[in-house]
Amino acid sequence: MSSIGLSFGGSPADARPRSLTSAVQERLRADILSTRLLPGQKLHIAGLAKQFSVSLAAVREALSRLVADGLVQASDQRGFRVSPVSPADLRDVTQTRVDIEGLALRRSIERGDATWLAAVEKSFTALCAVPQTYPDDPTHHYEEWVVRHRVFHRTLVNACGSQWLLGFRDVLHEQSERYRRLAIRRNTEHTRDVEAEHAAIVRATLGRDADAAVAALSKHFMTTMRLVELATSETFRGVDTA
Structure with missing residues (x-):
C-alpha cells in the first residue's frame, strides 16, 4: 500500500474530507470485518504507520476508536490486537442481534409507510442481482454483494423510529459480520439458500406480518450461527465454551 491518500482518499471529486486517523480506522475496520486481519492477530503500531504512511x-x-467499537482489544503489556472470537461470544452476539434487530423490524412494520416498503423491496431486488461469491472462488464474497447485503438488512429496520435502537443494531451487525466472513472463508454457506431466507423475511415484511417476519429473521441469524460454529470448529478448538 503506497500511501493513505491513495488508499482511502477516493476520487479527487470526493467532497467528504476525512482525517488520516479516520482513514486508517476505516481501512482497519474493513480488514477486520473481512477477516483479512484475523481474530487475535497482533496489530503493530509502527508497522501500520509505515504501511499507511501516517504518524x-x-x-x-x-x-483506540476500534477498541470502543469492540473490534480491537488493548492491553498495557501486549498492545493492540484484533478482538478474539469464541463460541460463547458468537452465541451472545447472535441472540442479542435477534432480540435487538427483531424489535427494530417489528417496530418498522408497525410504523413504516409505503415508501419504506418500496425501499425494502428495492434493496432485496438489488441484492438478488449480484452473486454472493466470486464464481471462481466461493470462499470469498463478491464485494458488491456484501455492500448490498448490509444495505438490505439496514433497510428492513430503518423505519423503527429509534436512533438508539439502530445504533445498537449496527454494532451487532459488525460483530456478526466478522463471524460470517470466517464461515465463508471455509466454504460452508453453499449448504444454504440465503436468497430464499431473505425472500421469506421480505414476503412477511411486505405483508406486514410482524410475527412471521421476526421469526424468519431469527431463523436466518440462527442458521448463520450454526454454520459459523461448524466452519470455525478449529478456530474455537481449545477455547472455553462455557
Missing part, C-alpha cells in the same frame, strides 16, 4: 499517533488513535 504513530494517527494509528494509535484509530486503534
Whole structure:
C-alpha cells in the first residue's frame, strides 16, 4: 500500500474530507470485518504507520476508536490486537442481534409507510442481482454483494423510529459480520439458500406480518450461527465454551 491518500482518499471529486486517523480506522475496520486481519492477530503500531504512511499517533488513535467499537482489544503489556472470537461470544452476539434487530423490524412494520416498503423491496431486488461469491472462488464474497447485503438488512429496520435502537443494531451487525466472513472463508454457506431466507423475511415484511417476519429473521441469524460454529470448529478448538 503506497500511501493513505491513495488508499482511502477516493476520487479527487470526493467532497467528504476525512482525517488520516479516520482513514486508517476505516481501512482497519474493513480488514477486520473481512477477516483479512484475523481474530487475535497482533496489530503493530509502527508497522501500520509505515504501511499507511501516517504518524504513530494517527494509528494509535484509530486503534483506540476500534477498541470502543469492540473490534480491537488493548492491553498495557501486549498492545493492540484484533478482538478474539469464541463460541460463547458468537452465541451472545447472535441472540442479542435477534432480540435487538427483531424489535427494530417489528417496530418498522408497525410504523413504516409505503415508501419504506418500496425501499425494502428495492434493496432485496438489488441484492438478488449480484452473486454472493466470486464464481471462481466461493470462499470469498463478491464485494458488491456484501455492500448490498448490509444495505438490505439496514433497510428492513430503518423505519423503527429509534436512533438508539439502530445504533445498537449496527454494532451487532459488525460483530456478526466478522463471524460470517470466517464461515465463508471455509466454504460452508453453499449448504444454504440465503436468497430464499431473505425472500421469506421480505414476503412477511411486505405483508406486514410482524410475527412471521421476526421469526424468519431469527431463523436466518440462527442458521448463520450454526454454520459459523461448524466452519470455525478449529478456530474455537481449545477455547472455553462455557
